[in-house]
Amino acid sequence: MATGCDVAPGASAGTVASTGDVGQTAASDGLHRGRCFCGTVEIEAKGTPLEMGYCHCSSCRSFTGAPLNAFTLWKAEQVRVVRGEEHLGHFNKTGMSDRQFCTKCGGNVMTGHPGLGFTDVFAAILPSVKFEPSVHLNYADTVLPIHDGLPKLRDFPAHAGGSGELLPEDPQLF
Numbered sequence: 001m002a003t004g005c006d007v008a009p010g011a012s013a014g015t016v017a018s019t020g021d022v023g024q025t026a027a028s029d030g031l032h033r034g035r036c037f038c039g040t041v042e043i044e045a046k047g048t049p050l051e052m053g054y055c056h057c058s059s060c061r062s063f064t065g066a067p068l069n070a071f072t073l074w075k076a077e078q079v080r081v082v083r084g085e086e087h088l089g090h091f092n093k094t095g096m097s098d099r100q101f102c103t104k105c106g107g108n109v110m111t112g113h114p115g116l117g118f119t120d121v122f123a124a125i126l127p128s129v130k131f132e133p134s135v136h137l138n139y140a141d142t143v144l145p146i147h148d149g150l151p152k153l154r155d156f157p158a159h160a161g162g163s164g165e166l167l168p169e170d171p172q173l174f
């Protein structure tokens with residue numbers, strides 16, 4: 001039975017065809033397939049992500065409207081748009097993050113980092129990728145503290161140009 005914010009109360013399974021019918025495992029060709037909320041934009045990611053985690057920065061929060069952003073990080077060449085590229089909108093506020101969304105439904109799809117050669121795909125867009133977070137980024141900005149024992153970085157890792165500084169899980173201790 002389909003559930004969720006876009007399923008009418010009492011709707012039987014199958015009434016909302018676009019909800020919940022994306023496979024939960026990668027296809028035999030090793031490709032992970034994803035699509036925007038309305039299905040117009042489809043993407044593919046090949047192989048395994050370089051990193052997975054959560055970003056707490058205020059930019060991710062205000063772009064997504066969520067208290068944090070669960071990301072999967074890929075080399076740019078691992079990810080491609082399969083369909084609906086003409087409906088993929090771009091907004092790059094600072095030159096660092098090319099935030100991409102469907103212009104029909106407004107759903108977030110992914111964020112390119114052109115200078116770095118990486119692409120962040122929202123974890124929810126790729127249901128067949130087993131989400132195994134290893135890090136929290138920009139925890140200095142957190143509005144939703146998480147007690148999961150994973151490292152909490154003030155900003156970014158040192159190898160990615162950040163401070164590499166670790167913060168305690170409880171913001172009152174910052």
Ligand SMILES: [Zn+2]
Nearest residue numbers: 036038102105
């Ligand atoms: Zn869409």
Ligand SMILES: [Zn+2]
Nearest residue numbers: 055056057060
């Ligand atoms: Zn962020």
